[in-house]
Amino acid sequence: MDRDKGWNPYLAGGLSGLVSILSVWVAGKYLGASTTFVRTSGMIERLFDPDRIARMEYFIREAPKIDWQWMMVVGIMIGSFIAAASSGSFRLQAVPDMWRERFGPGVGRRAVFAFIGGIIAMFGARLADGCPSGHGLSGSLQLAVSGYIALACFFLGGVVAARIIYGRGGSR
């Protein structure tokens, strides 16, 4: 862990802020990620029942297609891989360290929690119309009222969940 320090988070965060500015300037696009899951879901469901998907209101609004944001989300994975592989911090890991300390190395329990957490998180993100990227970063930086309310609710819900899962106090 100590050999795997990474950059100063202020520097990395500030540089990512420049990426945000450039993206808005050059492409007219604000960062976001959760709509991509809707589009992908629609693309997968369309394989089974195209007529039904074509009629569904939400998939008419957020058409199941590959767009700017879809490519950006794929890009995040590639960029992360490049950064990790070039600095030797790429590591295949089935269970995060903190999780392992509390619940052991079992993959099953982690998979169930992550899967259910994913369902709840994405349902909430769509209801809120954004995630920590769309509301938390892009909304806040534009001084949108919705961005700050969402950010507060994200953290409040997250702190409650973490407290329930890990209990009071810390493992340290």
Place this chain on the structure above:
Amino acid sequence: MTDLVYGLITGILFGFFLQKGRVLRYDKQLGALRFQDFTIIKFMLSHIIVAMVGVYFLYDLGLVKLSIKATILGGVVVGGLLFGLGWGMLGYCPGTSLGALGEGRWDAIWGIMGMLVGAGLFAEMYPLLKATVLTWGNYGKLTIPQVLGVNHWLVVIPVAAAAAVFLVWLERFEARAARMRTEAAEGVHTPGGK
């Protein structure tokens, strides 16, 4: 097509910095939610300060447009809290899940599958939600400068300053917590040796 290329390049750069800032990992996300490790807060606030100043500067020059999401209290509050609960369970958010996968943390796959199911579920329930939760407290597209009726720089500068002060306080808080941990550890281990 150009859009898709821009998207890919933007994502690669963003993902690169997310990984370098070490904010993609479960331990960092839960670390923040457990008040133990504030890396993601530092990253997010730095991003917001820099991009806020840059975007509003370009906005004044007429070079960019804002894209504000509506403030629908029902959706933002209920959805935001639900997102938070799920985020605490998963330990990744939609963007960082793909990034975590990119650095080999493949438990993100379960989360990505769950999020695809969650998106599908939301699409099924959208007609119902649109008629209920998404009508509660709809104030439309609203920014803080609009609410206050002031020029945006009168909000940008105080927000940036407040974020900077908060970060300084956070650094001191962390230093104090680290010192207390060291002292506590020494107190336990010194007498008997380890």
